Amino acid sequence: MAMxxxxxxxxxxxxxNSPFEQRVLFDINLDIPSNSYSAIVGHTGSGKSTLLQHLNALLKPTSGKVFIGDRVITPETSNKNLKPIRKKVGIVFQFPESQLFDETVALDIAFGPKNFGVSEEESARLASEMLELVGLDDSYLERSPFDLSGGxxxxxxxxxxxxxxxxxxILDEPTAGLDPxxxxxxxxxxxxLHKEKGIGIILVTHLMDDVAEYADFxxxxxxxKIQKQGHPRDIFNDVEWLREKQLGVPTVTEFAFDLMKKGMEFSRLPLTAEExxxxxxxxxxxRQVLSDDE
Known part of the structure; x- marks a missing residue:
């Protein structure tokens, strides 16, 4: 699946053109690689949520163009035929559990596909399959979503x-409120899901450890405004810049950077505990060999 x-x-x-006019995005030029695991980071008020809503045409640009697969969204695009885009680009908003409403888990999961004309039978099959993908078994299908834990x-x-x-x-701060x-x-x-199902992921987050651990863009x-874009390794290499912008640095990178200042040499600045x-x-x-030789 390439998109x-x-x-x-x-x-x-x-x-x-109203007294409440507020410009939120400025001259955004961005190419999100197909099938990538991309992360969008920035402070509150940086425009992340507004950008996110352009990714499946919930918002249309005031000027410029957004290309989503083979569709082009411009300020003039009609709202009529945007449904197919919303099927191809799914958004998990913050605290998505607040949008649950049906009496059973099965009906809740099947609601979207049914709305798009998928048969009763196929929707039920999808509900069971997707429940398994998120790590819950079929015994949950007939339960009320409101009897479940938050997670x-x-x-x-x-x-x-x-x-x-x-x-x-698209994941908007998907782990907000969960324990470690x-x-x-x-x-x-x-x-x-990204690796096994080939689903492209776009993660909106302020947790740099997650960006270092999972993202490739x-x-x-x-x-x-876009300040930087590229591979996380290149951006995290500029520790001073990230600190200056108060954006935070992955915990491991911060630790390694301080060790380098004390004279330790690394072949590359590590981003994760494994590295x-x-x-x-x-x-x-x-060091062990040297101390054994003494």
């Missing part, structure tokens, strides 16, 4: 988005 998303000179203004409710809500069989999944284990399980689940937004141990092992082995 490119591209922004060309996109501006967006809320309530244009389980979130998984059901995500299964509902997956039941639309999107090619791209719940967070890690949830992030591993999305990574598995990264966009930094500030006050509605740090790979870098430290030869150094420690070398």
């Amino acid at each position: 490119d998303i591209r922004f060309e000179k996109v501006d967006f203004t809320y309530q244009p 389980q409710m979130r998984r059901v809500a995500i299964a509902g988005v997956l039941a639309m069989e999107p090619e791209v999944l 284990k719940g967070r890690k399980d949830m992030m591993d689940m999305f990574y598995r 990264m966009v930094v937004l500030e006050k509605g 740090l141990s790979e870098e430290l092992l030869p150094i420690l082995e070398k």
Whole structure:
């Protein structure tokens, strides 16, 4: 499944030509690689949520063009035929469990496909399959979503988005409010979907550790403008710049950067715990040999 998303000179203004006019995006040029795991980071008010809503045409640009697969969205695009885009690009909003409403888990997950004309039978099959994908078994199908734990409710809500069989999944701070284990399980689940099902992921987050661990493309937004875009490794290499922008640095990178300042040499700045141990092992082995020789 290949689906490119591209922004060309996109501006967006809320309530244009009114006293409440507010420009939020400025000259956005962006190419989100097909099948990538992309991360969009920035402070509150940087325009992340507005950008996110352009990714499946919930908002249309005030000027410029957004290319979603083979569709071009311009300020003049009619709202009529946007439904197919919303099937291809699924959004998991913050606290998606607040959007659950049906009396059973099965009906809730099947709601979207049925709405798109999928048969009763096929919708039921999808509900069962997607529930399994998010790590819950069939015994949950007939339960009320409101009898589940917060983490389980979130998984059901995500299964509902997956039941639309999107090619791209947009995650808006998907682990907000979960405990550390719940967070890690949830992030591993999305990574598995990306790797095994070939679903493109676009993650909106302020957690740099998640970006370092999972993403292969990264966009930094500030006050509605793109400040940097590229591979997370290249962006995280500029630790001073990230600190200056108060964006935070992955925990491991921060630690390694401080070690480098104290004279330790790495072949590359590590982003994850795994990379740090790979870098430290030869150094420690070398030290061990030297101390054995003394």
